[in-house]
Amino acid sequence: MSRPRLSAARLPAPLAADLPDGGVGIVHLGLGAFHRAHQAVLTQEAMRVEPGPWGICAAAQRGGRVRDALAEQDHLFTVTERDAAGERLRVVGSVRESLVAVAEADRLEEALAGPGTRVVTLTVTEAGYRHDAVTGRLRDDDPDVAADLAGGPPLTPVGQLVAGLRRRRERGHPGLTVISCDNLPDNGRLVGGLVREFCDRRGETGLTDWVEEHVRFPSSVVDQVVPATTDRDLARVAEALGLEDRAAVVGEPHRRWVVEDDFAAGRPAWDAVGAELVADIAPHQAAKLRLVNGTHSALAHLGLLAGCGSTAAALDRPEFARYAERLLLTETGPSLRRFGAAPGGREVEALLNRLANPRITHRLDQIARDAPRKLPQRLLDPAVDLLVVGAEPRLICLAVAGFLHQQGFPALPLPLPLRQSRVFRRLMADAVRRIDQDGVTATLSRIGRN
Known part of the structure; x- marks a missing residue:
């Protein structure tokens, strides 16, 4: 039996009361299941504890399936947490906007350059940075890296970051914080180094200097098992909620986030809901x-x-x-x-x-x-x-x-x-x-x- 789609209008009142208010202050690159089960949940909890403009504009890299599903559901989705004791379902509304990065490059640059954006987070997988694991530099043999360096519409997360930061600097807006949430050692230093290398190789030394002064790249550690959502998972959510959710995710209840305490322009109250802010990530x-x-x-x-x-x-x-x-x-x-x-x-x-x-x-x-x-x-x-x-x-x-x-x-x-x-x-x-x-x-x- 088909069910109506999840939406703000159809959401039961007790679940709707749990959703936070506030405008967009975070841009996220990589609209995958892990982000929706992890950072999006912690951000929603932080916004409930300390309200503020910390909603998320999330960018899928290429595919539009998840973006389309979210757009059709007022950007609401469910997270089901499962362990031996059973399962618990919550509705998440911290994602306020979504787009496809490669197809909507200008819109992404506008989001990154927006004066209200103060944090950028990334879950683009270890391979998504297009870097050499030994040298930590951009891969010269990657065609998308070459296209980005040549000045075309950005195809890589690093190119997208640089394009947004360039526009941000040109408009005189303040700096921000970039947090990689991918499973890489010293991921913040890696991303910061790749951004500065990109600027240098494009001959944009002024932008390199601006990034050095105004942008922070704290390293982070994330931990949660979030397997791929199955058709059976979607059916269970529909049965429990009475509404169809095509962007549903499933994960374990354990959710850990450790971040170096180095922010350029504020952050949500993540530390009030379980995230750890530390001086040394090592x-x-x-x-x-x-x-x-x-x-x-x-x-x-x-x-x-x-x-x-x-x-x-x-x-x-x-x-x-x-x-x-x-x-x-x-x-x-x-x-x-x-x-x-x-x-x-x-x-x-x-x-x-x-x-x-x-x-x-x-x-x-x-x-x-x-x-x-x-x-x-x-x-x-x-x-x-x-x-x-x-x-x-x-x-x-x-x-x-x-x-x-x-x-x-x-x-x-x-x-x-x-x-x-x-x-x-x-x-x-x-x-x-x-x-x-x-x-x-x-x-x-x-x-x-x-």
């Missing part, structure tokens, strides 16, 4: 990459070899659960000691309970994508830190061996200390041999007994 960043993402990658590359489809399916098997617990307690966790932090048993238990959430399908094949870009920060860097203090990264090597088997032994760039380490080479050879001879399940079972 320990939080390392913990997220090594504990959460490192465990994700280890389960993905070993679990796919054993026929598992999701983190929950893998952790439902005792040998995988024991392996993940020991990986956290004896290797990736202790590797954080140089940052002054290492998880205790309760933190490890809480993390594993999150990853084993039976109501969230976090697919292992999705986690395993783009592994050569992900593994250095998630598993190889902690291996280096363990070797420095004389510890053996045996379980990390097993995860890397799983990656090699699972993806057909591709080349994997190793940090110099690992290339030079006889211990690491020995452990890797042993891990590859064990999976070859015994298979993943027997290998993990043996680790659990030992």
Whole structure:
């Protein structure tokens, strides 16, 4: 049975009363599910605690499906949070406008240059910045980067940022804060460096100087599992709400955001609703990459070899659960000691309970994508830190061996200390041999007994 679409007029009064008021003060690049489940929710909560003009103008990069769905629903959408205890549904109204960046370049520039815009956030994925992972510079072999540098309508997020900042400077408007929410080390410094490089390569030294003085690029860490929305998810939302929501998202209840406290022109009261403002992002960043993402990658590359489809399916098997617990307690966790932090048993238990959430399908094949870009920060860097203090990264090597088997032994760039380490080479050879001879399940079972 078809149902009427979600809209402001049809929203039940108790849900409508929860929606915040206020104009647009944030532009977001990357209108994906993660942003809608994470920053949009925290921004709505912050606007309820401390009202202000912090609504969001959200830009999809190319595709118009989500933009069209939101426009047809007065930019309202639902977020369903699921865990073992059940599920809870909320309606989110912090997104006030939406557009498609590549097709509506001038409108995006106007939004970025608007005097009321004080914060720009980004979720464009690790690959969306079109940078070289080793040098941290724009990729010269990327045709969209070349087109942006040549002066055409901007096709990349960095080009879009620069176009908006250029127009902002020309109009004499104040600076703003740019916050990357993508899973990259020192993401704020990366984006700031790419913006300044873009300006320099275009010969716009005046704009480079203006950005240096007026724009802030704090780094941030985000954490929440938000899988792709399925047709079944949409049907459940329609049944619960009595209205059809074609922009619905589903995620776990856990929602974390850590941001360096360096803002140019104000911000929503995010810190009043759970976000953490910190002076040093490094320990939080390392913990997220090594504990959460490192465990994700280890389960993905070993679990796919054993026929598992999701983190929950893998952790439902005792040998995988024991392996993940020991990986956290004896290797990736202790590797954080140089940052002054290492998880205790309760933190490890809480993390594993999150990853084993039976109501969230976090697919292992999705986690395993783009592994050569992900593994250095998630598993190889902690291996280096363990070797420095004389510890053996045996379980990390097993995860890397799983990656090699699972993806057909591709080349994997190793940090110099690992290339030079006889211990690491020995452990890797042993891990590859064990999976070859015994298979993943027997290998993990043996680790659990030992």
